Amino acid sequence: MRIMIVDDNKAFREATKHFLSRNTEYQVVAEAENGNQAIELFYMKKPDLILMDLEMPGLNGMETTKLLLKKDQSVKIIAVSNYQEPQYINDVIEAGFLSFVNKNNITDHLEDAIANVLNGKFYLPKE
Secondary structure (H helix, E strand, O other): OEEEEEOOOHHHHHHHHHHHOOOOOOEEEEEEOOHHHHHHHHHHHOOOEEEEEOOOOOOOHHHHHHHHHHHOOOOEEEEEEOOOOHHHHHHHHHHOOOEEEEHHHHHHHHHHHHHHHHOOOOEOOOO
């Protein structure tokens, strides 16, 4: 599975990439630090899945996701954020994300989120 990580925090991107590298089925093919870069890399690298931070300077994750889905409805995008408020989760669902994972416990839920998304199911950790 070809994965792109979109997050303005380089340390988070590196840690997530390292975590994903433990599974030989995952290949991180691109990293972007903002929405504009993510859109450009999406068309160049054609990832199967995108892990998208929601709060980034410039084009944020919500807007980036809407733009990507407008061009390609088959793209699978998992929201990654520190925010967990119920209204925020509703906004994530309405924007078209297929899953939500909190950055604080991403290693506990990311693989479940990926598996669910690939099986056409929405994933939201219980907490």
